């Protein structure tokens with residue numbers, strides 16, 4: 320049956336409610352890109368999400384529409400998702416010892432204790 | 444807009460849901476969620492968790508797309524240039540929300556083409572409210588205010604769920620929804636404080652939308668073991684009734700404040716219990732509409748089909764033949 324709508328434009332399109340048009344074949348929506356946005360000069364680009372696009376130029380265009388509708392942006396990067404190399408969450412133990420390496424932290428160096436002890440010894 | 448928890452809760456399946464999962468992996472998974480950690484795409488997850496998530500996120504994405512249709516038809520007829528600009532921006536936001544949600548669902552292994560096909564074939568659901576028409580400008584104002592308000596209640600709750608990509612998408616979405624709500628409220632207030640004809644128009648629209656709004660949060664949940672698991676896995680973040688209560692508590696006073704009425708003589712706050720009392724909407728109507736017999740189901744899907752069909756030559760022209768699809772990272 321032809322769709323009758325309150326919207327005259329839809330009625331004029333004479334859409335058949337039984338039609339099977341519009342079926343997508345696999346991957347008709349292009350490659351996946353990851354999007355990085357810089358909101359201000361001097362700050363890091365931040366990952367904000369992903370999108371599908373046929374090429375990097377279109378990806379930039381879509382990224383602007385999709386991720387820069389509010390607030391400030393000064394720069395965008397898009398990267399093919401397939402070009403991003405990632406660690407596995409299963410391997411998260413490779414980061415485990417980082418926090419134990421106290422000698423990397425400024426707080427690990429307490430020279431005042433030693434200086435004061437030294438002064439106390441000089442002038443008892 | 445519009446995440447709606449139409450999760451099937453079939454208690455009889457509950458044993459098979461967990462029975463063939465690796466008990467050690469399952470315990471680690473549940474401990475992670477209990478500790479407030481998020482699950483990420485490549486993590487191990489129970490099959491039922493993946494299935495329900497895909498269904499939820501996909502439905503939510505479809506709701507954003509289909510939800511933009513009844514409002515979209517009002518862009519050319521919105522009164523005044525500023526309202527046209529604002530409505531266009533809102534509709535663009537909604538379509539953008541769908542893109543974010545589809546990306547999140549893709550991380551679980553369902554391709555976007557599959558989701559779109561399931562939508563236009565009628566296999567996937569979307570929020571029931573969008574199967575109703577918006578016959579006047581006031582209807583579009585009520586949608587933007589109250590349907591978006593309902594959606595925000597839902598989305599805020601879900602943004603505290605357990606799946607990382609869905610939470611991240613919802614955080615972006617919620618930030619944008621606050622403009623929709625303000626814009627909708629502004630339109631309703633303008634009509635409600637306007638001429639007697641404008642007032643009547645918004646009053647009529649409110650009466651038309653009340654039942655769909657009460658339906659919006661879904662039928663009262665029967666507590667089952669299944670829904671208990673979904674709560675434990677932080678897929679379901681609150682019962683349908685508790686979301687409905689939150690909505691009523693926030694918005695009924697604002698509606699009454701404008702001197703507008705609602706078509707339910709039993710609607711009132713029980714001062715003792717703190718809960719809102721109301722007449723149950725007709726859930727038979729809800730079932731009819733969700734199963735395809737609402738006033739606009741056919742039109743919505745036909746319009747969506749047309750969009751894919753008419754966009755095909757553009758997609759073909761742009762297609763990069765050597766391109767390889769991969770699912771999004773996060």
Ligand SMILES: [Fe+2]
Pocket residue numbers: 444445507536537540616620
């Ligand atoms: Fe939305």
Ligand SMILES: [Fe+2]
Pocket residue numbers: 444537591620623
């Ligand atoms: Fe919205």
